[in-house]
Amino acid sequence: MVPPFVKQTWVVLGVLLNMLGQGMVLSYTACLLPSLQAPDSDIKINIHTASWIASxxxxxxxxxxxxxxLLMDTLGRKKAHAIVIIPGIIGWMLIYFARDVTTIVIGRLLGGFAASATVCLGAVVIGEYTSPSNRGMFLNLKTTAVCLGNMVIHVFGHFYHWRTIALIGIVPHAVAFGIIMTWPESPSWLASKNQFEQSEKSFEWLRGTSDKSRKELDELLHAQKGRLEEKPKTPSLRRNVEEFFQKFTRRDFLKPLIIVIFSAMLLENCGRHIFPAYALQIISEVTGSKSNSFYYTLAIDIIITTSAFFSSVLVKLMKRRTLLLGTGFAAYAVLMTVCLYLFVAAKGVISPDRTWIPISIFVLYFILANLGCTPIPLALLGEVFPLPHRGAGSLAAGFIMSIMLLFPLQITPYLLESIKVYGTFFFFGSLMGISLLVLYFILPETKDRTLQEIEDYFNNGRFKEEDNDEVNEKMIKK
Known part of the structure; x- marks a missing residue:
C-alpha cells in the first residue's frame, strides 16, 4: 500500500513542475532581451519595448x-489546474516561431496567464491536498521550484539560442499536465459541493485513516454541512453577485486579504521577480564587466535555490512568523548596507574596484530573503482564505499580485538607467521594510494548523486553545 506522504508528494510534484515553468517564464527576459538588443538580432527592440516584453x-x-x-470554484481544483496549463504551452510555441515583437508579446502574455493562474491555484491545491504537518514544507518548495526555473533559464541562456529555450520551456508544463490527470479531486472542494461521500474517499486516499486524519475530515465535513444548510438550494445570479461583494464586508475575508496585500508587496519588492528578469544587467553594473556576469549570476542562482530549499526544512522546525520576520528584517538591513556601499563607491568616496564586496553582500541578502520573504508570502496564499472565500480570495489576491508584479517589472529598466542599482534597490527596499512592519502586527501563526482551525481563527479572532486558556485562567482566578 502506498503511504499517504508519497501520494501527497506525487500531487505536489505536478504543482512544482508548473512552478518550475513559472520561474522560466519570469526569467526568460534575462536571455531574451540582451539577444534582441544585440546588433545582429533579426527582431529589433528599444528600452521601452524591452520593458513591455518583460512586464x-x-x-x-x-x-x-x-x-x-472561476474554474477552481466551478470545475474543481484538478480540472482547473489542467486547463490553465494549456495557454502556457501555446505561448512558448508562439515565441519559438515568432518573427516580430507582437508575436513575442502574445507568447509572453499566454505564458504570464498560465504562470499567474497557477500561483494561487497551486497554493490552494497544496493547502487542501496535504496534511498540516507537511503543508508548510510543500508550500515552501514552490519557491524552490521557481528559483530552479530561474537558474535553468540563466544556464541555458548562456549556451542556447532564445528560440531553443522556448522549446525547453514546454517540457515542465507538459509533464505536469500528465501528473495532474492522475490526481483525485480536492476533498475540500467536493465537500463544498455537497459531495460528501466522494470527499471522504478522496481525503482517505490522500491522508490515510489515522485518528488525526479522521478528526480533520470530521471537522471539514461538519463545517461544510452546516454552511450548506444556511445557503439557498438554487441561488440566483443576482444572489451570487451580492454574496461576492458582501465578502468585502466580512472579517474572515478582509483580514486574510490585507495579509495577502502586504505579503505580495513584500514578495515583489524584495527582488523576487526583479532580479531574475534583469539579472545580467544588474550584475554587469555592479561588477563593471559583462564578461563574468554569467558566472556571478549562476553562483547567485545556486545560492538562492539552495537557500529556498533550506527554507522548506526550516519551516518544519520554526514558526512561520519567526522565520519570515527574523530573516526579513535581517535581509532589509543587509540590503540597505549594500545600497549604501554602492552609493559611496559611485561617488568616489571608496574604491569601486573591490566588486567582490557588493556581490558578497548581495549573496547574503538573497540567502536571507529566500529563507522567508519569498516562500512564506506564497505559502500564505494556500492557508489564509477560508474555504467559502477561496475562489473570491484567489481572484482578489491575483488582481493585487498582478499589479505588484507589473509595477516593478515595468519601472525597473528606467530606475536602473536613472538611479542605478543602489537607488533601485533602495526604493524597493523601503517598500519591503514597510511591508514587514505591517505584517509584524497582523500576521497570525499558522504552523501545523489545519485549514479549518485557520478559518475559525479569522472568524473568531483567536484559536480555540486561546479561548480555552482564557476560560481556564478565569476559573483559576475564581
Missing amino acids: CIGIAGFGGFFVSS
Missing part, C-alpha cells in the same frame, strides 16, 4: 487569476 506578464496575470479562481 506584460503582469497584465496577463489579471486574466490568469480571474479564470483560475
Whole structure:
C-alpha cells in the first residue's frame, strides 16, 4: 500500500513542475532581451519595448487569476489546474516561431496567464491536498521550484539560442499536465459541493485513516454541512453577485486579504521577480564587466535555490512568523548596507574596484530573503482564505499580485538607467521594510494548523486553545 506522504508528494510534484515553468517564464527576459538588443538580432527592440516584453506578464496575470479562481470554484481544483496549463504551452510555441515583437508579446502574455493562474491555484491545491504537518514544507518548495526555473533559464541562456529555450520551456508544463490527470479531486472542494461521500474517499486516499486524519475530515465535513444548510438550494445570479461583494464586508475575508496585500508587496519588492528578469544587467553594473556576469549570476542562482530549499526544512522546525520576520528584517538591513556601499563607491568616496564586496553582500541578502520573504508570502496564499472565500480570495489576491508584479517589472529598466542599482534597490527596499512592519502586527501563526482551525481563527479572532486558556485562567482566578 502506498503511504499517504508519497501520494501527497506525487500531487505536489505536478504543482512544482508548473512552478518550475513559472520561474522560466519570469526569467526568460534575462536571455531574451540582451539577444534582441544585440546588433545582429533579426527582431529589433528599444528600452521601452524591452520593458513591455518583460512586464506584460503582469497584465496577463489579471486574466490568469480571474479564470483560475472561476474554474477552481466551478470545475474543481484538478480540472482547473489542467486547463490553465494549456495557454502556457501555446505561448512558448508562439515565441519559438515568432518573427516580430507582437508575436513575442502574445507568447509572453499566454505564458504570464498560465504562470499567474497557477500561483494561487497551486497554493490552494497544496493547502487542501496535504496534511498540516507537511503543508508548510510543500508550500515552501514552490519557491524552490521557481528559483530552479530561474537558474535553468540563466544556464541555458548562456549556451542556447532564445528560440531553443522556448522549446525547453514546454517540457515542465507538459509533464505536469500528465501528473495532474492522475490526481483525485480536492476533498475540500467536493465537500463544498455537497459531495460528501466522494470527499471522504478522496481525503482517505490522500491522508490515510489515522485518528488525526479522521478528526480533520470530521471537522471539514461538519463545517461544510452546516454552511450548506444556511445557503439557498438554487441561488440566483443576482444572489451570487451580492454574496461576492458582501465578502468585502466580512472579517474572515478582509483580514486574510490585507495579509495577502502586504505579503505580495513584500514578495515583489524584495527582488523576487526583479532580479531574475534583469539579472545580467544588474550584475554587469555592479561588477563593471559583462564578461563574468554569467558566472556571478549562476553562483547567485545556486545560492538562492539552495537557500529556498533550506527554507522548506526550516519551516518544519520554526514558526512561520519567526522565520519570515527574523530573516526579513535581517535581509532589509543587509540590503540597505549594500545600497549604501554602492552609493559611496559611485561617488568616489571608496574604491569601486573591490566588486567582490557588493556581490558578497548581495549573496547574503538573497540567502536571507529566500529563507522567508519569498516562500512564506506564497505559502500564505494556500492557508489564509477560508474555504467559502477561496475562489473570491484567489481572484482578489491575483488582481493585487498582478499589479505588484507589473509595477516593478515595468519601472525597473528606467530606475536602473536613472538611479542605478543602489537607488533601485533602495526604493524597493523601503517598500519591503514597510511591508514587514505591517505584517509584524497582523500576521497570525499558522504552523501545523489545519485549514479549518485557520478559518475559525479569522472568524473568531483567536484559536480555540486561546479561548480555552482564557476560560481556564478565569476559573483559576475564581
